[in-house]
Amino acid sequence: MNRNLLIVNEGRILCSTSCGTEPYPGRVCAPSILLNTWQNLPYLRAVSAPAPQGAATLSHYMAPTSPYALILDDHPLVAHGMAEFLRARLPQMEVVEAAGADDLLRRVEMRGTPAIALIDFWLAEGAAVGLIAQVRSHCPGMPIAVISGDDDPAVMEQARQAGAQGFIHKQAAPETFGLAVEALLSGLVWFEPGLLGSQPPRSRDLPVTPAELGLSTRQGQILALVLQGLPNKRIALQLDIAESTVKEHVTGILERLRVRTRIEAITLLRGRRLELS
Template identity: 35%
Template sequence: MRILLVDDHALFRDGMALLLKELDPAVQTVHAAHLEEALAALDHDTGIDLVLLDLILPGANGFQALETIRERHPGMPLVMLSSQEDQVTVLRAIQLGAMGFIPKSASSQQMFEALRTVLAHGIHIPPLSLAGIALTVPAQPRTSPAELGLTPRQTQVLRLILEGKPMKLIARELGLSHNTAKTHVSAVLRALCVTTRTQAIVAASRMGLVLGRDDQ
């Protein structure tokens, strides 16, 4: 797996790279200090599997970098890193296409757990950010898509939903008609007892849901 680390502090990037190597020696990291470097890396390195993006970068206000990357590379899985971890910030990141959020204030152990979840293709959202969000899905141990009653095809659709891919891209990537893709998306959201992608990510995080890459 190749991960793009986007942060303007070289020391933080180096620390994250060491943590990722400790969790999985096979991980390769690509570094970018600002949005332009990140876009150049994504434009020219087709082997990048995941982006870990700092919320605040030089020349990019707030969520500008996130929106720009999602527009240029809508199919790229992206997880936000930030020293800001209030619920509004976290949910805004999810709404704009991030598939997870890791606070920089986390302890080393919490960071390990968050990165382990991300590397396993799971969803990580700070527990405190979930407080007060009303969902019918209760918190429970790690759950598989099969336990939710999802078919293999619906599991593929769920993975793409969590990666932030729009309906048109889901249909194209899986070779489905728009109507068929829409039907599968509706079934997936019903299985999670939610109605939106943001709620789906929150529900997946609460359940500890992990999706592999072998469900093609």
């Protein structure tokens, strides 16, 4: 690597010396320059950007042997889908899927700071706000993208306050997802509040009611939230029912739809618009 290529200040690239201009705080190089050098960011952050005073650090803070992205989503198929997309879009980058919050932290300590971490806001144990803050303190210079199917603007704001530099809605197009990741790898932020709650039904979607699917009214309400990507705990909180009740209803919904997983249910109902009233 040409060590004269980048100038780093507090973990952020300010300018390439090839830009032809003097760097100054807040200046960011063209994305093409930044994207050509993202694979060196973890090393640069580790040796050039000391952690803020008082920030927690890992016991074995080291540069990773190779750049990698770290993904945590409690829906394995969703995590695998994101991983496969990133492998195709960024073939130089290794993509690692964490099995849970503890596994994510263990991998960071064992392998060093990732180039980027993508974390689902709603995990099996609840909101990931605490985990995001913990990862931020461990890896102060690393971009964190929060992924969620939740349309509540407060979710995005909580993610931002916890230390995330980006928020990507699960209803975003794959190209948007790719652009967001590339922007974050370039040292930029990615928040698009206009996307939240602004996804109108497609005009070609066929309306369908819970009754037409053989579901009860309550099952229809739960299915609508499942289609938004919400986990059982979030559904239970929103409907003010026990999580065990949600699990029973989800099992019944999958059986009625003759599918095995939530992803299969979403795929089955693609092109349909669930109407609850």
